[in-house]
Amino acid sequence: MEKVAVLGAGSWGTALALVLADNGHEVHLWTHRENLAEEINQTHRNEKYLKDIDLPQSITASHDLGATVENAKHVILVVPTKAMREVCGQLKEVLNDKVIITxxxxxxxxxxxxxxxxxxxEEIPKEKYEDIVVLSGPSHAEEVSLRQPTTVTVSAEELEVAEKVQDLFINRQFRVYTSPDLVGVELGGALKNIIALGAGISDGLGYGDNAKAALITRGLAEIARLGTSKGANPLTFSGLTGIGDLIVTCTSSHSRNWRAGNKLGQGYPLEEVLDQMGMVVEGVRTTKAAFQLAQEQGVEMPITSGIYRILFESADPRDVVDELMTRIRRHEMEDLTNILDEKMND
Structure with missing residues (x-):
C-alpha cells in the first residue's frame, strides 16, 4: 500500500481515486473547494461530478495541498489544462520528497x-520528481466509477517508471498498457477532443452515421499528420490513445466535448454552451492551440480549421460542412503514405 495524492476532484480525478482505493492504496484527494472536501469526507460522495457513486472510505479529501502531498510517493495531476501551470506552481512549493508525477x-x-x-x-524543478507519466485512453469517468471494463495507456521517458504507474492502477476492471511514445500518447488524447466537438456538431445538425464515420476517419488523419510533425509514432494513433479514445469521445453522450458540439450544432452560441456545461470543455482551448500550431507547422487540418471558425469566428456549421464536402478531390491513401514516408525518412 502506498500514499497517493490525486490533485483535482472533478469526475475523472474522483474516478481515478476510486481505482486507486480499490487497489488498496491510501488516497488523498485534493480540491481547491473546501465545501467539496467536506462533502466527500462526510458523505463519501461527489454528487456534482459523479452522481450516486459511493466512494471508499479510504479516500480522504482536503483543500490543503501541502497536507495532501505530504509523504506521498505518487502525485496524480487531474486538473484542467488551463489551471495546470498555477497548480504546478503551488505544488513545487510543498513537495519535499521526490515523487512520480502522473x-x-x-x-x-x-x-x-x-x-x-x-x-x-517547466513549472516543477527536476530534482522534485523522478519522472513525468501520462495516463490516457478511452475512459469515461462515469463508467470507471461503476467499475465497468476500461483500458488505458501510460507513457514516460523512462519505461521503468511507466511500469510503476501501470502496477499502481491496474486491476480486473482497469487494464493498463505501457507505450514508449510519450508525444503520441499525449497528442492523441488532446487532439481527439477537437474531432469530438465536430462529431457533436454533426449530430446537432441532424446528420447521420455516415457523416460521423467520415468525420472520425478523416479526423484521425489530421491527428496523425500533426502528431507526426511533432515527433510522434504514427502507429500510436491506431491504438488506445488514438482511434480508441477518438471513438469513445465522438460517440458517447458521456463526452462533454460531444455534448458541447451537439449544442453548437443546434445553434446555441459558444458562451451559452459553456455556461450550460458547468465543466471544462478541453476541446475548445485545444482547437485554438492546434489550429495555430498547424499553421506554424504547415500541416493541413481542414476539419480543425472548420471547427476553429465555428468556435471563434461565428461561422455557420452548415456552411463549414458544405465547404468540407466540396474540397478538391484527392486520393484517400495520400495522407497515410505521406505520413509513413516522412517517418521513415527521419
Whole structure:
C-alpha cells in the first residue's frame, strides 16, 4: 500500500481515486473547494461530478495541498489544462520528497503549444520528481466509477517508471498498457477532443452515421499528420490513445466535448454552451492551440480549421460542412503514405 495524492476532484480525478482505493492504496484527494472536501469526507460522495457513486472510505479529501502531498510517493495531476501551470506552481512549493508525477489531463496550451508534460516540467524543478507519466485512453469517468471494463495507456521517458504507474492502477476492471511514445500518447488524447466537438456538431445538425464515420476517419488523419510533425509514432494513433479514445469521445453522450458540439450544432452560441456545461470543455482551448500550431507547422487540418471558425469566428456549421464536402478531390491513401514516408525518412 502506498500514499497517493490525486490533485483535482472533478469526475475523472474522483474516478481515478476510486481505482486507486480499490487497489488498496491510501488516497488523498485534493480540491481547491473546501465545501467539496467536506462533502466527500462526510458523505463519501461527489454528487456534482459523479452522481450516486459511493466512494471508499479510504479516500480522504482536503483543500490543503501541502497536507495532501505530504509523504506521498505518487502525485496524480487531474486538473484542467488551463489551471495546470498555477497548480504546478503551488505544488513545487510543498513537495519535499521526490515523487512520480502522473497526469491524466488532455490538452495543448495555446500560444506555447506545449503538451501537458512539458508544462509540468517547466513549472516543477527536476530534482522534485523522478519522472513525468501520462495516463490516457478511452475512459469515461462515469463508467470507471461503476467499475465497468476500461483500458488505458501510460507513457514516460523512462519505461521503468511507466511500469510503476501501470502496477499502481491496474486491476480486473482497469487494464493498463505501457507505450514508449510519450508525444503520441499525449497528442492523441488532446487532439481527439477537437474531432469530438465536430462529431457533436454533426449530430446537432441532424446528420447521420455516415457523416460521423467520415468525420472520425478523416479526423484521425489530421491527428496523425500533426502528431507526426511533432515527433510522434504514427502507429500510436491506431491504438488506445488514438482511434480508441477518438471513438469513445465522438460517440458517447458521456463526452462533454460531444455534448458541447451537439449544442453548437443546434445553434446555441459558444458562451451559452459553456455556461450550460458547468465543466471544462478541453476541446475548445485545444482547437485554438492546434489550429495555430498547424499553421506554424504547415500541416493541413481542414476539419480543425472548420471547427476553429465555428468556435471563434461565428461561422455557420452548415456552411463549414458544405465547404468540407466540396474540397478538391484527392486520393484517400495520400495522407497515410505521406505520413509513413516522412517517418521513415527521419
Amino acid at each position: 497526469h491524466a489531463s488532455k490538452g495543448i496550451e495555446p500560444g506555447s503549444y506545449k503538451r501537458v508534460s512539458e508544462v509540468i516540467s
